[in-house]
Amino acid sequence: MTITISKDDFERALPVGTSAHDEVFDAVAPECQLQVQFFDMALLGEEGKNMVMEAEDGVLLTLYKRLVCVSAFLAVFRQLDLVLTPTGFGIVSNDMVSPASKQRVDALEGQLRTAQCYALAMMVDSLRSEAWGKSGQAQNYIRHLFSAYSFFAYAKSTAVTYLDWQNMQPAIVDADEFLRTRISDELMDELLCLYRQNEDWKSLASFQLIALIRDFTDMWSRKGQDAARQPVFRRLMRCVESDPEVFKSYFNSNAYKRNHHENFQNSKDSTAFVFGC
Incomplete structure:
Protein backbone atom coordinates (compact mmCIF):
# COMPACT_ATOMS: atom_id res chain seq x y z
CA MET A 1 0.00 0.00 0.00
CA THR A 2 1.32 3.45 -0.97
CA ILE A 3 1.26 6.16 1.68
CA THR A 4 -0.48 9.32 0.44
CA ILE A 5 -0.26 12.84 1.83
CA SER A 6 -3.41 14.97 2.16
CA LYS A 7 -3.72 18.73 2.61
CA ASP A 8 -4.64 18.15 6.26
CA ASP A 9 -1.49 16.05 6.74
CA PHE A 10 0.54 18.86 5.19
CA GLU A 11 -0.98 21.57 7.40
CA ARG A 12 -0.50 19.56 10.60
CA ALA A 13 3.12 18.78 9.79
CA LEU A 14 4.48 22.25 9.15
CA PRO A 15 5.94 24.20 12.09
CA VAL A 16 4.71 27.56 10.74
CA GLY A 17 1.22 28.90 10.23
CA THR A 18 -2.09 27.17 10.77
CA SER A 19 -3.37 26.96 7.22
CA ALA A 20 -1.93 26.59 3.76
CA HIS A 21 -3.72 27.90 0.72
CA ASP A 22 -4.63 25.28 -1.86
CA GLU A 23 -2.05 26.56 -4.33
CA VAL A 24 0.74 25.92 -1.81
CA PHE A 25 -0.25 22.31 -1.25
CA ASP A 26 -0.81 21.80 -4.98
CA ALA A 27 2.73 23.05 -5.63
CA VAL A 28 4.26 20.79 -2.96
CA ALA A 29 2.16 17.64 -3.50
CA PRO A 30 4.34 16.15 -6.30
CA GLU A 31 7.42 16.57 -4.11
CA CYS A 32 5.58 14.87 -1.24
CA GLN A 33 5.19 11.74 -3.32
CA LEU A 34 8.86 11.86 -4.31
CA GLN A 35 9.81 12.11 -0.63
CA VAL A 36 7.55 9.13 0.16
CA GLN A 37 9.39 7.09 -2.46
CA PHE A 38 12.77 8.22 -1.13
CA PHE A 39 12.08 7.49 2.55
CA ASP A 40 10.30 4.22 1.73
CA MET A 41 13.55 2.98 0.23
CA ALA A 42 16.23 4.81 2.22
CA LEU A 43 14.70 4.79 5.71
CA LEU A 44 11.87 2.27 6.02
CA GLY A 45 12.69 -0.71 3.84
CA GLU A 46 10.23 -3.58 3.95
CA GLU A 47 10.51 -3.99 7.73
CA GLY A 48 9.91 -0.32 8.46
CA LYS A 49 7.06 0.00 6.00
CA ASN A 50 5.29 -2.94 7.63
CA MET A 51 5.69 -1.27 11.02
CA VAL A 52 4.23 2.01 9.76
CA MET A 53 1.23 0.37 8.12
CA GLU A 54 0.52 -2.05 10.97
CA ALA A 55 0.89 0.34 13.92
CA GLU A 56 -2.45 0.25 15.73
CA ASP A 57 -2.29 3.72 17.28
CA GLY A 58 -1.23 5.45 14.06
CA VAL A 59 1.54 7.41 15.80
CA LEU A 60 4.26 5.98 13.58
CA LEU A 61 2.30 6.88 10.44
CA THR A 62 1.78 10.42 11.74
CA LEU A 63 5.51 10.79 12.44
CA TYR A 64 6.31 9.49 8.97
CA LYS A 65 3.91 11.89 7.26
CA ARG A 66 5.38 14.79 9.24
CA LEU A 67 8.88 13.89 8.08
CA VAL A 68 7.72 13.59 4.46
CA CYS A 69 5.79 16.89 4.48
CA VAL A 70 8.54 18.95 6.10
CA SER A 71 11.17 17.45 3.79
CA ALA A 72 9.01 18.09 0.72
CA PHE A 73 8.26 21.70 1.63
CA LEU A 74 11.92 22.31 2.44
CA ALA A 75 12.91 20.98 -0.98
CA VAL A 76 10.70 23.37 -2.97
CA PHE A 77 9.70 26.35 -0.83
CA ARG A 78 12.41 28.68 -2.22
CA GLN A 79 10.99 28.12 -5.70
CA LEU A 80 7.64 29.56 -4.54
CA ASP A 81 6.89 33.27 -4.17
CA LEU A 82 5.61 32.85 -0.65
CA VAL A 83 3.55 35.31 1.33
CA LEU A 84 3.98 34.71 5.07
CA THR A 85 1.24 35.81 7.46
CA PRO A 86 0.58 35.21 11.17
CA THR A 87 -1.98 32.52 10.28
CA GLY A 88 -0.35 30.77 7.35
CA PHE A 89 1.19 31.33 3.97
CA GLY A 90 0.28 31.54 0.31
CA ILE A 91 1.77 32.17 -3.10
CA VAL A 92 1.91 35.61 -4.68
CA SER A 93 -0.86 35.70 -7.27
CA ASN A 94 -0.85 39.35 -8.40
CA ASP A 95 1.34 42.43 -8.63
CA MET A 96 -0.30 44.01 -5.59
CA VAL A 97 1.34 41.60 -3.13
CA SER A 98 5.08 41.25 -2.58
CA PRO A 99 6.75 37.96 -1.65
CA ALA A 100 8.24 37.53 1.80
CA SER A 101 11.60 39.17 2.44
CA LYS A 102 14.80 37.15 2.18
CA GLN A 103 15.29 37.53 5.93
CA ARG A 104 11.91 35.95 6.69
CA VAL A 105 12.45 33.21 4.14
CA ASP A 106 15.87 32.43 5.63
CA ALA A 107 14.30 32.26 9.09
CA LEU A 108 11.64 29.91 7.74
CA GLU A 109 14.32 27.67 6.27
CA GLY A 110 16.03 27.46 9.66
CA GLN A 111 12.75 26.44 11.29
CA LEU A 112 12.12 23.84 8.62
CA ARG A 113 15.58 22.30 8.84
CA THR A 114 15.30 22.02 12.62
CA ALA A 115 11.83 20.51 12.27
CA GLN A 116 13.16 18.04 9.70
CA CYS A 117 16.03 17.00 11.99
CA TYR A 118 13.65 16.51 14.88
CA ALA A 119 11.10 14.61 12.77
CA LEU A 120 13.80 12.29 11.43
CA ALA A 121 15.17 11.74 14.94
CA MET A 122 11.71 10.83 16.24
CA MET A 123 11.04 8.54 13.29
CA VAL A 124 14.34 6.67 13.53
CA ASP A 125 13.95 6.18 17.28
CA SER A 126 10.41 4.85 16.80
CA LEU A 127 11.58 2.36 14.17
CA ARG A 128 14.08 0.68 16.51
CA SER A 129 12.98 -2.95 16.70
CA GLU A 130 14.29 -6.47 16.16
CA ALA A 131 13.23 -6.60 12.50
CA TRP A 132 14.14 -3.07 11.37
CA GLY A 133 17.24 -3.00 13.58
CA LYS A 134 18.89 -5.73 11.51
CA SER A 135 18.32 -3.92 8.22
CA GLY A 136 20.75 -1.91 6.16
CA GLN A 137 18.55 1.12 6.76
CA ALA A 138 19.12 0.83 10.51
CA GLN A 139 22.88 0.59 10.06
CA ASN A 140 22.82 3.67 7.84
CA TYR A 141 20.64 5.83 10.07
CA ILE A 142 22.02 4.70 13.45
CA ARG A 143 25.80 4.83 13.20
CA HIS A 144 26.57 5.99 16.73
CA LEU A 145 25.10 5.55 20.19
CA PHE A 146 24.75 9.31 20.56
CA SER A 147 21.75 9.74 18.27
CA ALA A 148 19.81 12.76 17.04
CA TYR A 149 16.98 11.67 19.31
CA SER A 150 19.34 11.75 22.30
CA PHE A 151 20.51 15.21 21.28
CA PHE A 152 17.07 16.79 20.93
CA ALA A 153 15.30 14.87 23.69
CA TYR A 154 17.91 15.50 26.39
CA ALA A 155 19.18 18.91 25.31
CA LYS A 156 19.74 21.32 28.17
CA SER A 157 18.00 24.03 26.14
CA THR A 158 14.77 23.88 24.16
CA ALA A 159 16.29 26.31 21.65
CA VAL A 160 18.69 23.83 20.03
CA THR A 161 18.60 23.84 16.23
CA TYR A 162 19.79 21.81 13.28
CA LEU A 163 22.99 23.90 13.33
CA ASP A 164 23.72 22.72 16.88
CA TRP A 165 23.22 19.14 15.72
CA GLN A 166 25.55 19.68 12.75
CA ASN A 167 28.19 21.20 15.02
Missing part, protein backbone atom coordinates in the same frame (compact mmCIF):
# COMPACT_ATOMS: atom_id res chain seq x y z
CA MET A 168 27.94 18.14 17.27
CA GLN A 169 28.99 15.70 14.54
CA PRO A 170 32.81 15.93 14.90
CA ALA A 171 32.56 15.29 18.65
CA ILE A 172 30.30 12.27 18.09
CA VAL A 173 32.75 10.74 15.61
CA ASP A 174 35.85 11.50 17.70
CA ALA A 175 34.34 10.25 20.96
CA ASP A 176 33.17 7.07 19.25
CA GLU A 177 36.62 6.41 17.83
CA PHE A 178 38.28 7.07 21.19
CA LEU A 179 35.94 4.66 22.99
CA ARG A 180 36.57 1.98 20.39
CA THR A 181 40.25 2.08 21.33
CA ARG A 182 39.42 1.84 25.05
CA ILE A 183 36.48 -0.57 25.31
CA SER A 184 36.92 -2.29 21.91
CA ASP A 185 35.26 -2.24 18.52
CA GLU A 186 33.55 -5.48 19.44
CA LEU A 187 31.71 -4.06 22.45
CA MET A 188 30.77 -0.82 20.69
CA ASP A 189 29.34 -2.77 17.75
CA GLU A 190 27.49 -5.08 20.13
CA LEU A 191 25.92 -2.10 21.90
CA LEU A 192 24.94 -0.58 18.56
CA CYS A 193 23.17 -3.79 17.59
CA LEU A 194 21.27 -3.80 20.88
CA TYR A 195 20.30 -0.16 20.43
CA ARG A 196 19.14 -0.57 16.83
CA GLN A 197 16.99 -3.54 17.82
CA ASN A 198 15.57 -1.72 20.88
CA GLU A 199 17.06 -4.32 23.20
CA ASP A 200 19.42 -2.00 25.08
CA TRP A 201 16.98 -1.77 28.00
CA LYS A 202 16.85 -5.55 28.57
CA SER A 203 20.18 -5.46 30.42
CA LEU A 204 20.56 -2.82 33.12
CA ALA A 205 24.34 -2.86 32.70
CA SER A 206 24.10 -2.26 28.93
CA PHE A 207 21.48 0.44 29.42
CA GLN A 208 23.68 2.22 31.96
CA LEU A 209 26.75 1.95 29.76
CA ILE A 210 24.98 3.44 26.74
CA ALA A 211 23.78 6.33 28.92
CA LEU A 212 27.36 6.90 30.12
CA ILE A 213 28.62 6.81 26.53
CA ARG A 214 26.15 9.56 25.66
CA ASP A 215 27.24 11.61 28.68
CA PHE A 216 30.87 11.10 27.69
CA THR A 217 30.14 12.20 24.12
CA ASP A 218 28.43 15.33 25.39
CA MET A 219 31.46 16.03 27.57
CA TRP A 220 33.77 15.48 24.57
CA SER A 221 31.82 18.11 22.60
CA ARG A 222 32.78 20.65 25.27
CA LYS A 223 36.22 19.52 26.43
CA GLY A 224 37.63 17.42 23.60
CA GLN A 225 40.22 14.84 24.68
CA ASP A 226 40.13 16.23 28.22
CA ALA A 227 36.82 14.37 28.54
CA ALA A 228 38.94 11.28 29.22
CA ARG A 229 40.14 12.95 32.44
CA GLN A 230 36.63 13.68 33.70
CA PRO A 231 34.64 11.61 36.23
CA VAL A 232 32.19 10.47 33.56
CA PHE A 233 34.93 8.50 31.81
CA ARG A 234 36.02 6.83 35.05
CA ARG A 235 32.40 5.85 35.70
CA LEU A 236 32.13 4.51 32.17
CA MET A 237 35.22 2.33 32.57
CA ARG A 238 34.08 1.09 35.99
CA CYS A 239 30.76 0.08 34.44
CA VAL A 240 32.52 -1.96 31.74
CA GLU A 241 35.10 -3.53 34.05
CA SER A 242 32.55 -4.53 36.68
CA ASP A 243 30.55 -6.98 34.55
CA PRO A 244 32.64 -9.65 32.75
CA GLU A 245 29.52 -11.62 31.89
CA VAL A 246 27.54 -8.89 30.13
CA PHE A 247 30.58 -7.25 28.55
CA LYS A 248 32.35 -10.47 27.62
CA SER A 249 33.36 -9.12 24.21
CA TYR A 250 35.43 -6.43 25.94
CA PHE A 251 37.17 -8.87 28.28
CA ASN A 252 38.14 -11.00 25.26
CA SER A 253 39.41 -8.05 23.25
CA ASN A 254 42.81 -6.53 22.57
CA ALA A 255 41.52 -3.32 24.17
CA TYR A 256 41.20 -5.13 27.50
CA LYS A 257 44.75 -6.46 27.18
CA ARG A 258 46.09 -2.98 26.40
CA ASN A 259 44.23 -1.46 29.34
CA HIS A 260 45.69 -4.03 31.71
CA HIS A 261 49.17 -4.17 30.19
CA GLU A 262 49.26 -7.95 30.08
CA ASN A 263 52.85 -9.13 29.83
CA PHE A 264 53.94 -11.59 27.20
CA GLN A 265 53.75 -15.17 28.48
CA ASN A 266 56.66 -17.27 27.17
CA SER A 267 54.81 -20.55 26.69
CA LYS A 268 55.34 -23.40 24.25
CA ASP A 269 51.93 -22.65 22.74
CA SER A 270 53.05 -19.16 21.72
CA THR A 271 54.22 -18.58 18.15
CA ALA A 272 56.97 -16.38 19.62
CA PHE A 273 58.24 -18.98 22.14
CA VAL A 274 61.82 -18.27 23.18
CA PHE A 275 64.00 -21.31 23.93
CA GLY A 276 66.18 -21.01 27.01
CA CYS A 277 69.90 -21.78 27.00
Whole structure:
Protein backbone atom coordinates (compact mmCIF):
# COMPACT_ATOMS: atom_id res chain seq x y z
CA MET A 1 0.00 0.00 0.00
CA THR A 2 1.32 3.45 -0.97
CA ILE A 3 1.26 6.16 1.68
CA THR A 4 -0.48 9.32 0.44
CA ILE A 5 -0.26 12.84 1.83
CA SER A 6 -3.41 14.97 2.16
CA LYS A 7 -3.72 18.73 2.61
CA ASP A 8 -4.64 18.15 6.26
CA ASP A 9 -1.49 16.05 6.74
CA PHE A 10 0.54 18.86 5.19
CA GLU A 11 -0.98 21.57 7.40
CA ARG A 12 -0.50 19.56 10.60
CA ALA A 13 3.12 18.78 9.79
CA LEU A 14 4.48 22.25 9.15
CA PRO A 15 5.94 24.20 12.09
CA VAL A 16 4.71 27.56 10.74
CA GLY A 17 1.22 28.90 10.23
CA THR A 18 -2.09 27.17 10.77
CA SER A 19 -3.37 26.96 7.22
CA ALA A 20 -1.93 26.59 3.76
CA HIS A 21 -3.72 27.90 0.72
CA ASP A 22 -4.63 25.28 -1.86
CA GLU A 23 -2.05 26.56 -4.33
CA VAL A 24 0.74 25.92 -1.81
CA PHE A 25 -0.25 22.31 -1.25
CA ASP A 26 -0.81 21.80 -4.98
CA ALA A 27 2.73 23.05 -5.63
CA VAL A 28 4.26 20.79 -2.96
CA ALA A 29 2.16 17.64 -3.50
CA PRO A 30 4.34 16.15 -6.30
CA GLU A 31 7.42 16.57 -4.11
CA CYS A 32 5.58 14.87 -1.24
CA GLN A 33 5.19 11.74 -3.32
CA LEU A 34 8.86 11.86 -4.31
CA GLN A 35 9.81 12.11 -0.63
CA VAL A 36 7.55 9.13 0.16
CA GLN A 37 9.39 7.09 -2.46
CA PHE A 38 12.77 8.22 -1.13
CA PHE A 39 12.08 7.49 2.55
CA ASP A 40 10.30 4.22 1.73
CA MET A 41 13.55 2.98 0.23
CA ALA A 42 16.23 4.81 2.22
CA LEU A 43 14.70 4.79 5.71
CA LEU A 44 11.87 2.27 6.02
CA GLY A 45 12.69 -0.71 3.84
CA GLU A 46 10.23 -3.58 3.95
CA GLU A 47 10.51 -3.99 7.73
CA GLY A 48 9.91 -0.32 8.46
CA LYS A 49 7.06 0.00 6.00
CA ASN A 50 5.29 -2.94 7.63
CA MET A 51 5.69 -1.27 11.02
CA VAL A 52 4.23 2.01 9.76
CA MET A 53 1.23 0.37 8.12
CA GLU A 54 0.52 -2.05 10.97
CA ALA A 55 0.89 0.34 13.92
CA GLU A 56 -2.45 0.25 15.73
CA ASP A 57 -2.29 3.72 17.28
CA GLY A 58 -1.23 5.45 14.06
CA VAL A 59 1.54 7.41 15.80
CA LEU A 60 4.26 5.98 13.58
CA LEU A 61 2.30 6.88 10.44
CA THR A 62 1.78 10.42 11.74
CA LEU A 63 5.51 10.79 12.44
CA TYR A 64 6.31 9.49 8.97
CA LYS A 65 3.91 11.89 7.26
CA ARG A 66 5.38 14.79 9.24
CA LEU A 67 8.88 13.89 8.08
CA VAL A 68 7.72 13.59 4.46
CA CYS A 69 5.79 16.89 4.48
CA VAL A 70 8.54 18.95 6.10
CA SER A 71 11.17 17.45 3.79
CA ALA A 72 9.01 18.09 0.72
CA PHE A 73 8.26 21.70 1.63
CA LEU A 74 11.92 22.31 2.44
CA ALA A 75 12.91 20.98 -0.98
CA VAL A 76 10.70 23.37 -2.97
CA PHE A 77 9.70 26.35 -0.83
CA ARG A 78 12.41 28.68 -2.22
CA GLN A 79 10.99 28.12 -5.70
CA LEU A 80 7.64 29.56 -4.54
CA ASP A 81 6.89 33.27 -4.17
CA LEU A 82 5.61 32.85 -0.65
CA VAL A 83 3.55 35.31 1.33
CA LEU A 84 3.98 34.71 5.07
CA THR A 85 1.24 35.81 7.46
CA PRO A 86 0.58 35.21 11.17
CA THR A 87 -1.98 32.52 10.28
CA GLY A 88 -0.35 30.77 7.35
CA PHE A 89 1.19 31.33 3.97
CA GLY A 90 0.28 31.54 0.31
CA ILE A 91 1.77 32.17 -3.10
CA VAL A 92 1.91 35.61 -4.68
CA SER A 93 -0.86 35.70 -7.27
CA ASN A 94 -0.85 39.35 -8.40
CA ASP A 95 1.34 42.43 -8.63
CA MET A 96 -0.30 44.01 -5.59
CA VAL A 97 1.34 41.60 -3.13
CA SER A 98 5.08 41.25 -2.58
CA PRO A 99 6.75 37.96 -1.65
CA ALA A 100 8.24 37.53 1.80
CA SER A 101 11.60 39.17 2.44
CA LYS A 102 14.80 37.15 2.18
CA GLN A 103 15.29 37.53 5.93
CA ARG A 104 11.91 35.95 6.69
CA VAL A 105 12.45 33.21 4.14
CA ASP A 106 15.87 32.43 5.63
CA ALA A 107 14.30 32.26 9.09
CA LEU A 108 11.64 29.91 7.74
CA GLU A 109 14.32 27.67 6.27
CA GLY A 110 16.03 27.46 9.66
CA GLN A 111 12.75 26.44 11.29
CA LEU A 112 12.12 23.84 8.62
CA ARG A 113 15.58 22.30 8.84
CA THR A 114 15.30 22.02 12.62
CA ALA A 115 11.83 20.51 12.27
CA GLN A 116 13.16 18.04 9.70
CA CYS A 117 16.03 17.00 11.99
CA TYR A 118 13.65 16.51 14.88
CA ALA A 119 11.10 14.61 12.77
CA LEU A 120 13.80 12.29 11.43
CA ALA A 121 15.17 11.74 14.94
CA MET A 122 11.71 10.83 16.24
CA MET A 123 11.04 8.54 13.29
CA VAL A 124 14.34 6.67 13.53
CA ASP A 125 13.95 6.18 17.28
CA SER A 126 10.41 4.85 16.80
CA LEU A 127 11.58 2.36 14.17
CA ARG A 128 14.08 0.68 16.51
CA SER A 129 12.98 -2.95 16.70
CA GLU A 130 14.29 -6.47 16.16
CA ALA A 131 13.23 -6.60 12.50
CA TRP A 132 14.14 -3.07 11.37
CA GLY A 133 17.24 -3.00 13.58
CA LYS A 134 18.89 -5.73 11.51
CA SER A 135 18.32 -3.92 8.22
CA GLY A 136 20.75 -1.91 6.16
CA GLN A 137 18.55 1.12 6.76
CA ALA A 138 19.12 0.83 10.51
CA GLN A 139 22.88 0.59 10.06
CA ASN A 140 22.82 3.67 7.84
CA TYR A 141 20.64 5.83 10.07
CA ILE A 142 22.02 4.70 13.45
CA ARG A 143 25.80 4.83 13.20
CA HIS A 144 26.57 5.99 16.73
CA LEU A 145 25.10 5.55 20.19
CA PHE A 146 24.75 9.31 20.56
CA SER A 147 21.75 9.74 18.27
CA ALA A 148 19.81 12.76 17.04
CA TYR A 149 16.98 11.67 19.31
CA SER A 150 19.34 11.75 22.30
CA PHE A 151 20.51 15.21 21.28
CA PHE A 152 17.07 16.79 20.93
CA ALA A 153 15.30 14.87 23.69
CA TYR A 154 17.91 15.50 26.39
CA ALA A 155 19.18 18.91 25.31
CA LYS A 156 19.74 21.32 28.17
CA SER A 157 18.00 24.03 26.14
CA THR A 158 14.77 23.88 24.16
CA ALA A 159 16.29 26.31 21.65
CA VAL A 160 18.69 23.83 20.03
CA THR A 161 18.60 23.84 16.23
CA TYR A 162 19.79 21.81 13.28
CA LEU A 163 22.99 23.90 13.33
CA ASP A 164 23.72 22.72 16.88
CA TRP A 165 23.22 19.14 15.72
CA GLN A 166 25.55 19.68 12.75
CA ASN A 167 28.19 21.20 15.02
CA MET A 168 27.94 18.14 17.27
CA GLN A 169 28.99 15.70 14.54
CA PRO A 170 32.81 15.93 14.90
CA ALA A 171 32.56 15.29 18.65
CA ILE A 172 30.30 12.27 18.09
CA VAL A 173 32.75 10.74 15.61
CA ASP A 174 35.85 11.50 17.70
CA ALA A 175 34.34 10.25 20.96
CA ASP A 176 33.17 7.07 19.25
CA GLU A 177 36.62 6.41 17.83
CA PHE A 178 38.28 7.07 21.19
CA LEU A 179 35.94 4.66 22.99
CA ARG A 180 36.57 1.98 20.39
CA THR A 181 40.25 2.08 21.33
CA ARG A 182 39.42 1.84 25.05
CA ILE A 183 36.48 -0.57 25.31
CA SER A 184 36.92 -2.29 21.91
CA ASP A 185 35.26 -2.24 18.52
CA GLU A 186 33.55 -5.48 19.44
CA LEU A 187 31.71 -4.06 22.45
CA MET A 188 30.77 -0.82 20.69
CA ASP A 189 29.34 -2.77 17.75
CA GLU A 190 27.49 -5.08 20.13
CA LEU A 191 25.92 -2.10 21.90
CA LEU A 192 24.94 -0.58 18.56
CA CYS A 193 23.17 -3.79 17.59
CA LEU A 194 21.27 -3.80 20.88
CA TYR A 195 20.30 -0.16 20.43
CA ARG A 196 19.14 -0.57 16.83
CA GLN A 197 16.99 -3.54 17.82
CA ASN A 198 15.57 -1.72 20.88
CA GLU A 199 17.06 -4.32 23.20
CA ASP A 200 19.42 -2.00 25.08
CA TRP A 201 16.98 -1.77 28.00
CA LYS A 202 16.85 -5.55 28.57
CA SER A 203 20.18 -5.46 30.42
CA LEU A 204 20.56 -2.82 33.12
CA ALA A 205 24.34 -2.86 32.70
CA SER A 206 24.10 -2.26 28.93
CA PHE A 207 21.48 0.44 29.42
CA GLN A 208 23.68 2.22 31.96
CA LEU A 209 26.75 1.95 29.76
CA ILE A 210 24.98 3.44 26.74
CA ALA A 211 23.78 6.33 28.92
CA LEU A 212 27.36 6.90 30.12
CA ILE A 213 28.62 6.81 26.53
CA ARG A 214 26.15 9.56 25.66
CA ASP A 215 27.24 11.61 28.68
CA PHE A 216 30.87 11.10 27.69
CA THR A 217 30.14 12.20 24.12
CA ASP A 218 28.43 15.33 25.39
CA MET A 219 31.46 16.03 27.57
CA TRP A 220 33.77 15.48 24.57
CA SER A 221 31.82 18.11 22.60
CA ARG A 222 32.78 20.65 25.27
CA LYS A 223 36.22 19.52 26.43
CA GLY A 224 37.63 17.42 23.60
CA GLN A 225 40.22 14.84 24.68
CA ASP A 226 40.13 16.23 28.22
CA ALA A 227 36.82 14.37 28.54
CA ALA A 228 38.94 11.28 29.22
CA ARG A 229 40.14 12.95 32.44
CA GLN A 230 36.63 13.68 33.70
CA PRO A 231 34.64 11.61 36.23
CA VAL A 232 32.19 10.47 33.56
CA PHE A 233 34.93 8.50 31.81
CA ARG A 234 36.02 6.83 35.05
CA ARG A 235 32.40 5.85 35.70
CA LEU A 236 32.13 4.51 32.17
CA MET A 237 35.22 2.33 32.57
CA ARG A 238 34.08 1.09 35.99
CA CYS A 239 30.76 0.08 34.44
CA VAL A 240 32.52 -1.96 31.74
CA GLU A 241 35.10 -3.53 34.05
CA SER A 242 32.55 -4.53 36.68
CA ASP A 243 30.55 -6.98 34.55
CA PRO A 244 32.64 -9.65 32.75
CA GLU A 245 29.52 -11.62 31.89
CA VAL A 246 27.54 -8.89 30.13
CA PHE A 247 30.58 -7.25 28.55
CA LYS A 248 32.35 -10.47 27.62
CA SER A 249 33.36 -9.12 24.21
CA TYR A 250 35.43 -6.43 25.94
CA PHE A 251 37.17 -8.87 28.28
CA ASN A 252 38.14 -11.00 25.26
CA SER A 253 39.41 -8.05 23.25
CA ASN A 254 42.81 -6.53 22.57
CA ALA A 255 41.52 -3.32 24.17
CA TYR A 256 41.20 -5.13 27.50
CA LYS A 257 44.75 -6.46 27.18
CA ARG A 258 46.09 -2.98 26.40
CA ASN A 259 44.23 -1.46 29.34
CA HIS A 260 45.69 -4.03 31.71
CA HIS A 261 49.17 -4.17 30.19
CA GLU A 262 49.26 -7.95 30.08
CA ASN A 263 52.85 -9.13 29.83
CA PHE A 264 53.94 -11.59 27.20
CA GLN A 265 53.75 -15.17 28.48
CA ASN A 266 56.66 -17.27 27.17
CA SER A 267 54.81 -20.55 26.69
CA LYS A 268 55.34 -23.40 24.25
CA ASP A 269 51.93 -22.65 22.74
CA SER A 270 53.05 -19.16 21.72
CA THR A 271 54.22 -18.58 18.15
CA ALA A 272 56.97 -16.38 19.62
CA PHE A 273 58.24 -18.98 22.14
CA VAL A 274 61.82 -18.27 23.18
CA PHE A 275 64.00 -21.31 23.93
CA GLY A 276 66.18 -21.01 27.01
CA CYS A 277 69.90 -21.78 27.00
